[in-house]
Amino acid sequence: MREMRAIRVPRFGGPAVLELVHIPVQEPGPGEIRVRVRAAGVNYADLMQREGLYPGGPTPPFIAGFEVAGEIDCLGAGVTQWKVGDRVMALCSGGYAETVIQNARAVFPIPGGLSYREAAAIPCQFLTAYHALITLGGTAPRMTVLIQAAAGGLGTQLVQIAKIRGARVVGTCGSDEKCAFAEGLGCDHTINYRAHDFEAEARGIVEGGFDLIVESVGGQVFDKSLRLLKPRGRMIVLGVASREPRPIPALLLLRNNWTVSGFHLNTYLADRSAMREALDALADWLASGKLRIIQSHTFPLAAAAEAHQAIADRRTTGKVVLDVS
Template sequence: MKAIILNGFGGPEVMGIGELPIPEPGSGQVRVRVMATSVNRADTVQRKGNYPPPPGESDVLGLEVAGVVDALGDGVTDWQPGDRVMGLVAGGGYAEYALAYAGHLMAIPETITFEEAAAIPEVYITAFLNLFLIGGLGEGETVLLHGGGGGVNTAGIQLCRALLDRCRIIVTASSGKVDRVRELGADRVIDYRQQDFAGEVRRFTESAGADVILDHIGAAYLAQNQAALAIGGRLVVIGLMGGASGTLNLGLMMVKRQRIIGSVLRALPVAQKADITATFVQQVLPHIQSRRIAPLIHAVRPLAEAGRAHAEMEASGHFGKLVLQVAAQ
């Protein structure tokens, strides 16, 4: 099968099309003929050698797939060859065939394409897990999302609007994306290059602060995130683009009863990811089927242009997902 192979670790130029054996599904696994996959920030980190796959998983890049069931491993009864599916993989998405655990797959609604389906599993499940299941975001609360043009945060805005009747959404974004983020449903958009986001959050909330913050920056935002958190607020850290080590104000954390929570979806146990996927199917997939939630796609590139897509992601000029078309449709 054709797959993206890394010629060492480094920039997008280390990526190229090569040939690999077609993988065989193990117990509880499904082999998917991949029609489309998409690029996630974690893929760029792995390409640089800083985010290896969990033990036993494919070292091919790619954390989500959309395609057709091709073969079943022992014990799989929920799927049949030919089923249209999308789902999480711990690696292997940038290839013509990929293995997924049966419980990590979802039926693709007839209302969406393979390219749209490829833009759903990683970012929408990440946003759903961290905002609602871990962050506990509820009615009447205020959420702060960092990096409004990225896939997780555009998904987060849509999820908050679909799942909650009353929720105030604050988003940080670069100046070129402010209007688009506002149009997507944000109540307040902060240009992080021009404004102090912690001060702006306090002004917007009349000093109350944000109940939940979803952050992929890490250390560089830690102090401001603490300052922006409400009493009893929850900071969920899902990335480290701004560093892994920062100074935590324990006194402020105690006085304001703040919770600082780290979260990584990829490394969760198989059974736990299956439970999360099942909850997502129940609570979110109907909104996707009705297209109340519609994945935002910045561009669709052929698999051979994966390097170009990585360069686009690292330049941060995209709004929504960068999708890779693997098979002609």
């Protein structure tokens, strides 16, 4: 039986638990395709899954990763919409591997001109940014939008999409270098929230509070963000990078007409028309040069632990991928 390289989580723990293993290459079943992975996206959720902190995440042992770009190398019975060699990107399970099996209906063509590494930055972070800001958040011209961790993989997409929609965008980042990076992407203002009280600074920048806040850090950042909403404003909670989830203060919501919305990409993936809309916008924005895929850090597959450590240490900007060529 043919074997392939993959990165396994044998037990919950720090980056060092990630191990390179050789496992059998699977054959696609009816309605499935096999993708020869060329680049695997590394997401913050991978760190949370590795630590056992991801709600509903897999139980060890499991192959890490859930986002890939590559080409189809085998079709299962009944698959007619794809051919061997098609360049595709997908959300999947077991993505840190040389091949993955996926339902043929759950992969997307790579927009023309993008490399595999750039394409591996799209399924999770672009689609999340699009649907959080537009489908859920209704981002529109002149809205004031605050984006936490604006220089990260998700943050760099959020900033660009909010600007494309005509919003006034304030971004927080963990260093002055990251702030400069986020401003280069279009942020109207940035705040280094590790060096300054971003709540006080943001009040000086946007009088009366924000229409929309996209929050993915938790802890004090969550508390301060909520206080920065204007009456009838909305905060979208996407993640808890600090690992400090906060309770929702119901009476404050009531008094201020605030909305706090959770967002998880999963339910949007099943909505074909919502996905089509996002991918059409992506193709349009890439072609017109309005959107750039910020793929800044590449590690070989075997160095997955270093990739995880770099994200945990807050050393990365934009998207991190594993090279699986």
